[in-house]
Amino acid sequence: MSDIDKFSSILKQxxxxxxxPRIAIFQTLQSLTEPVKSGEIARLTPSVDRASVYRALxxxxxxxxxxxxxxxxxxxxxxxxxxxxxHHHITCVNCGKSESIEDPTLEDVLFLIAHRRGYxxxxxxxxxxxxxxDCQKLSQI
Numbered sequence: 001m002s003d004i005d006k007f008s009s010i011l012k013q014x015x016x017x018x019x020x021p022r023i024a025i026f027q028t029l030q031s032l033t034e035p036v037k038s039g040e041i042a043r044l045t046p047s048v049d050r051a052s053v054y055r056a057l058x059x060x061x062x063x064x065x066x067x068x069x070x071x072x073x074x075x076x077x078x079x080x081x082x083x084x085x086x087h088h089h090i091t092c093v094n095c096g097k098s099e100s101i102e103d104p105t106l107e108d109v110l111f112l113i114a115h116r117r118g119y120x121x122x123x124x125x126x127x128x129x130x131x132x133x134d135c136q137k138l139s140q141i
Contacts (some may be wrong), residue, residue, distance in 0.1 A: 003030060003083055007065065014063045015080045016132070020100070021048040035069040036078035040137035063126060069127065071098070086127070094139075101128070 001009075007026050008018045028045045042053040057077055060066040067080040071091055078084065088106065091098040106126065114121035131139065 006082055009063055010063050011090055016059065016063070017036075021052050022056050022059075024048050024059075025053055029060075029066065029077070029079050032078065033069075034100075035067075035078035037074065037076060041077060067125070067126075069077070071096075071127070088127060090128040090130065093129050094131055094135040097132050097134075 004023065004026070007023070011018050011022065025041065025045050026045050028041055031044070032041075037059050038054055039050075041057065042048075042050045045053055048056075057066065061068060061077075064080055065083070066077050069076045069078060069089060071089075084108075085102060087100045087102045089098050090101055110124050111121050114124075125129065
C-alpha cells in the first residue's frame, strides 16, 4: 500500500474527506527530512491557503498522521508512523543543528524503564539536547 493510500485510509477512517489540498500538504510533509514549523509547511505548499494548511495540520495531528516535536518553545511538525520510521532527535543547543536518532538500545531502555515501574508503554517521545561536535570544538578555542 502506498503512503497516499495509507493517508487516504486514515482520513476515511476518521470520517474526513480526502481533498486535493490535504493531499498537497501531505506531499509537502513527505518531502521534508526534518520537522519544521507550520508556517514553513504553508510556505512550501503555495497551492493551499495558509489558514487551510493550519487547519489540516491540526486534523493530521488529531488523526495521528503527524507528530509534534518541541524544540525550545517552538512546535515543529513531521510525519508519524506509518509514514516514517520511529525515531527521536538530538539538537545542538548552540547552533540548532538537529539529527534523527534511530537506536534500538534507546527503545529497549525506554521499554525497560516503563516495565520496571509497572507500565505497559504505548508510545513515547524522547528529545535530546547537547553540544554538537563542531560547537564543542569552538568552545575549546
